[in-house]
Amino acid sequence: MELRLISPEEINLEDKRFCLSPVINFQPLVSSIRQAGVLVPPVVREGGKGCILVSGWKRVLACEQLGLTSLPVLTIPGDVSDLEAFLRCLEENLTQRPLSLAERIQAVGRLSAFGLSGAEIIKKFMPRLSLPASESHYRFFLDLAKSWDLELMKFLHETEISLEALEILASFGEPERRLLFPHLKLLSFSRRREVIFNLQAVILREKLTVAEIFASAEARAILEAQAMPPRRKAEALAEWLRRRRYPLLTSWEEEMKRRKKEIGWPEEARLSFDPTFEDNTFSVSFSFRSGEEFMARLKRLQAVAEKPEFRQLFRRSL
Amino acid sequence: MQPLGYSFKKLFIHPEALKYPLTEKVREKLKVPEEIVNDPRVLREEIAASADPLAEAKKIIYLAVPKGRFIKSCPCSPRVIGCGYFVVNSILGCPMDCSYCALQAYLTDPWITIFVNEDKLNSNLRPFIASSRLAGVRLGTGELSDSLALEPLTGQATRLARLFQGSRGAIFELKTKTDYIQPFLSMQPSPYVVFSWSLNAETIVREEEKGAAPLEARLKAAAELARLGHPVGFHFDPLVYFAGWEREYEEVISRLFRLVPAASIRWVSLGTLRFAEEFWKVIHARHRDRPIFFAEMVIGRDGKWRYFKPLRLQIYSRIVEMIKTYGGLRIPLYFCMEDEEAWEMVLKTKPEGRRSFGRFFTPPG
Secondary structure: OEEEEEOHHHEOOOOOOOOOOOOOOOHHHHHHHHHHOOOOOOEEEOOOOOEEEEEOHHHHHHHHHHOOOOEEEEEEOOOOOHHHHHHHHHHHHHHHOOOOHHHHHHHHHHHHHOOOOHHHHHHHHOOOOOOOOOHHHHHHHHHHHHHOOHHHHHHHHHOOOOHHHHHHHHHOOHHHHHHHHHHHOOOOHHHHHHHHHHHHHHHHHHOOOHHHHHOOHHHHHHHOOOOOOHHHHHHHHHHHHHHHHOHHHHHHHHHHHHHHHHOOOOOOOEEEEOOOOOOOOEEEEOOOOOHHHHHHHHHHHHHHHOOHHHHHHHOOOO | OOHHHOOOOEEEEOHHHOOOHHHHHHHHHHOOOEEEOOOOHHHHHHHHOOOOHHHHHOOEEEEEOOOOOOEEEOOOOOOOEOOOOEEEOOEEOOOOEEOOOOHHHHOOOOOEEEEOOHHHHHHHHHHHHHOHHHOOOEEEOOOOOOOOOOHHHHOHHHHHHHHHOOOOOOEEEEEEOOOOOHHHOOOOOOOOEEEEEEOOOHHHHHHHEEOOOOHHHHHHHHHHHHHOOOOEEEEEEEEOOOOOHHHHHHHHHHHHHHHOOHHHEEEEEEEEOEEEOOHHHHHHHHOOOOHHHHOOEEEOOOOEEEEOHHHHHHHHHHHHHHHHHHHOOOOOEEEOOEOHHHHHHHHOOOOOHHHHHHHHHOOOO
16 A cells, blocks of 8 residues: 545545445544644545545545645555455454444445355354354345445444344334434433334234334323423333333232332331232331331231231232 | 155264164155264254254254263253153254244254164163153153154154053153154054143144144044044143134134043143243244234243233133133143142142152053
8 A cells, every 4th residue: 555645635525335334423533633633544545536435534524624635545556346445444444443233234235245245244254243143144234234224324323222123123114213213312222122122012912013103192192292301201102112012010010009009008118029920929128226116117017917908919810 | 755744955964873773764764965974063054044044954854862861851940830741852853833932942953853872762761661650750752842743754753652552650742733643543552652732722823833733633633543542632832822812722622622532631731822031032033023922921030931920820710711611620730830829829739749740640540
């Protein structure tokens, strides 16, 4: 590779064949380049209508914004194949930073487009991209790369998601995914996964679409609540979906809370039971500092246990 | 020959397996491309390129010699009442492809392994056959495979059934979803050889039990063997909660007792759909469009997903009521992988250890 000074205008930024990211956030680099210049030269391939950028999109865009008339680049000859150039770009990226899921999907797509066989991509590259090295995953990623839904890719670039959750998410239609993205972004990784899995269960069980689920009165009440901050809205939606997926379990949870309140269960005593109601064993624990306090606690518990409603805590059938 | 309509495409043979007569028998009957392999990891490569490696693996048979024992205690679950079953691990894997089958996640190797050293199998079985102290103890080949699905290839079930005709107490169960009873039609019935069928609601059979015989064919096969005097058993496992479950299970139960006399039935087991946490990976990869996995299931303290317990108890109560209505009060019923509470609430009894199960399964008279 040869080090040269070129004008940013010599780079054909329309040609994104080697670009992995769906979003290029170059703003943090602008002040760094303003102060210290371009420390690591981008890589370009010569030829055709200007140079094709192989790696260094953030650097070049930052230079462009700063109005620099020249920047240092490493050039590779025009006869270097797309695949070879892309492999250099990939190596540079893989050694410098963790790639987002969107970028890894794009990498699989480009490797295939530049002529590598599926078997080679699965065996050599998917493990390096931290992707499961299986035929079915390869096909899935390739489909995603080919269809390239920019909104989904932006979401996957900015948000972490498990592969299982992504496979479900990808099975929803584009407009339906768009309904979900703003809320999913605000949830934790595990809550995001839970929402997607719960949605899938409701869709299959009730034969509904995401749009139909979100059009229900309960969902609309949450989505249209003006005063509710976005993060709380996302949490409320997640909780509502959980109730929809587990109607019996959540109604029993609520009933236990209500019954404890009704019988006046003493706050100082902790009543524990299996949260899934699988096991029928209860336990009570409380602390005390004297024999008198111990007796007082026992008496309060006894008074509660003598109420007829106490028996209802032990209900086991529907 | 492709037995019972299954299409096997390749036979792998471990060198140690080559000298056994069963290997020769399978090779002669199957007549598919063969490969001798020292390391079964080669088989993984064979299926790796498939979009559905588990389905692909069902087309592969591997003939081998087991490293360990042939007979093991049935792996039950913690906190549930085990029935003291022994699993005969002579064939691992099954050519059928039931969506809910735990073997998809349970078996280390997804292909069908036939262990061919029948002499060792015989010697492992001998203590069970010879001991009168094992009265009522059951063992069978239908846990890690279907007992009869490969019978046209191996003849193993017929051979083992003949061995157990001389049992002094232990009971050999052939559990199947096929209707392949032809080899047993001329066999002398024995109280120590029980033919059993996994049954399910028509919708579940049709939609979830790929490669299994139709429900009516299974019932007719059972009825035929019962008519010839063979004891039979039935397993309603997994019972699945779906729209119309009560009506459909009632249909199959009433049909069962119209075809099979209650007196021929040695046991009926019940178990609702359940699966281990790691099975979600299988559901996700292979069955994520199957609604049966998305009913209200919760994870229990043994790490298995089951229907929310009050729902489960309701399902069991209804099924038991149906069995008693159509089959009478004397049908021996037991649960697979259920806890004391389920036994007490639904069956109004609770077995006290392996001995009480022995009494439960001991042939009458």
